Structures are given as structure tokens and as C-alpha cells.
Amino acid sequence: EPEVTQTPSHQVTQMGQEVILRCVPISNHLYFYWYRQILGQKVEFLVSFYNNEISEKSEIFDDQFSVERPDGSNFTLKIRSTKLEDSAMYFCASSSSEATEAFFGQGTRLTVV
Amino acid sequence: KNQVEQSPQSLIILEGKNCTLQCNYTVSPFSNLRWYKQDTGRGPVSLTIMTFSENTKSNRRYTATLDADTKQSSLHITASQLSDSASYICVVSAGEGDNDMRFGAGTRLTVKP
Numbered sequence: 621e622p623e624v625t626q627t628p629s630h631q632v633t634q635m636g637q638e639v640i641l642r643c644v645p646i647s648n649h650l651y652f653y654w655y656r657q658i659l660g661q662k663v664e665f666l667v668s669f670y671n672n673e674i675s676e677k678s679e680i681f682d683d684q685f686s687v688e689r690p691d692g693s694n695f696t697l698k699i700r701s702t703k704l705e706d707s708a709m710y711f712c713a714s715s716s717s718e719a720t721e722a723f724f725g726q727g728t729r730l731t732v733v
Numbered sequence: 734k735n736q737v738e739q740s741p742q743s744l745i746i747l748e749g750k751n752c753t754l755q756c757n758y759t760v761s762p763f764s765n766l767r768w769y770k771q772d773t774g775r776g777p778v779s780l781t782i783m784t785f786s787e788n789t790k791s792n793r794r795y796t797a798t799l800d801a802d803t804k805q806s807s808l809h810i811t812a813s814q815l816s817d818s819a820s821y822i823c824v825v826s827a828g829e830g831d832n833d834m835r836f837g838a839g840t841r842l843t844v845k846p
Contacts, residue, residue: 624776661838662836662837662838662839663777663822663824663836664836665834709774711776711777713776719764719765720782721767721779721782722779723779724769724776724777724778725776726775726776727774727775727776729774
């Protein structure tokens with residue numbers, strides 16, 4: 621069964637450092653998403669990506685965040701200068717269309733120290 | 734304010750028993766409602782997606798209902814198994830945009846032998 625894969629599963633970084641979280645969406649999907657979940661809190665939408673550009677982003681997705689699809693398979697989330705409050709699980713998801721179910725990856729646990 | 738409220742916050746049941754989880758929302762306009770299962774530390778997995786015209790939808794031992802008039806949904810789990818222990822998250826889409834997805838806080842279900 622096709623699945624969304626994320627790497628690494630756990631990333632520890634020092635405050636102020638840049639991190640790149642990687643995702644390989646399901647191959648025939650066209651819509652890609654990043655979400656985050658702070659420990660014990662709700663899942664929060666960060667950004668959606670379609671046709672090689674951001675289609676929507678939330679208030680959380682400020683100038684410190686960026687996304688890229690550098691090739692035909694990878695979808696990355698970059699945080700330029702991490703803050704302690706960026707510590708969370710980051711989930712990548714993909715879907716074949718806006719109205720169909722989104723498939724989530726297993727997440728990357730980011731810990732900023 | 735667009736909100737998704739889930740109840741109960743947590744639930745403990747014995748293996749083999751049935752249970753029903755509730756989701757009330759004030760999201761408007763309404764596009765669709767999804768139920769996800771999230772194991773601890775893992776990504777959400779889609780169980781059902783329901784549109785305005787659907788009242789009930791079943792997926793194996795999961796049956797979701799939707800009353801768009803009262804803005805309520807329920808997820809009924811039949812003959813629970815230990816592997817059903819997880820958080821169940823209700824997600825309501827306000828429109829066609831991804832930023833309009835509203836996540837509930839989830840119901841933490843524990844199934845005991």
C-alpha cells in the first residue's frame with residue numbers, strides 16, 4: 621500500500637539552527653501539506669502546496685518557514701532559525717485532490733534545545 | 734468562531750464493547766467532515782470522510798454519522814479491539830481551502846482486556 625514517508629523520524633537541533641524536514645508523498649498525489657502537533661495539543665495546519673507553489677498557509681507559517689519540491693518526489697519543510705516553541709511533531713500529508721482524504725506520514729519529532 | 738469540540742476527552746472501555754465518540758462543530762460554511770485515528774507518536778490515519786449529503790458511512794467496525802442541521806457527528810466503534818486504543822480526531826472543513834480545516838482536540842480511547 622502506498623504511503624507517505626518522512627525523514628528523519630527524530631531531529632534534535634540547537635536554537636537558531638536551520639532544519640530541513642523531508643517528505644516523500646504518495647507518487648500520484650498532487651496536493652501536499654505540512655501540519656504540526658505540539659505535544660498534547662491539536663494538529664495545526666501549516667501550509668498546502670499544489671502545482672509547485674504554496675496554495676494556502678496559516679498564521680503559523682511565517683517567514684521562518686519555507687517549503688520546496690526540489691525534484692519530482694521530495695517535499696521539504698525548512699525552518700530557518702529554530703525557536704524553542706518550534707518543538708513539535710511535524711506531519712507531511714498528500715492527497716490526490718482537495719476533496720479526497722489526505723494520507724499522513726509518520727511524522728518527524730523536532731526538538732529544539 | 735469556527736470550532737470543533739469533541740467528547741468525551743478520554744474513554745476507557747473493555748475489549749469487545751462498543752463505544753460512540755461525539756463531535757460538535759460550529760464551522761460554517763461546511764464542506765466535509767473527517768474522522769482520523771492517531772496512534773501515539775504516529776500520523777493520523779483517515780477513517781471516513783463525509784460530505785453534506787451523507788448521513789452515515791461505515792468502514793469496517795467504524796460507523797460515522799453526520800447531522801448537518803444540528804452540526805453533530807459521531808463515530809461508533811463496534812466490538813472494540815485492543816488495537817483500537819488511540820486518539821480519534823474529528824476534522825471539519827469550512828470550505829475549499831486547506832486553511833479552513835479545523836481539527837478537534839481528539840478523544841483518547843483506551844481499550845482494556
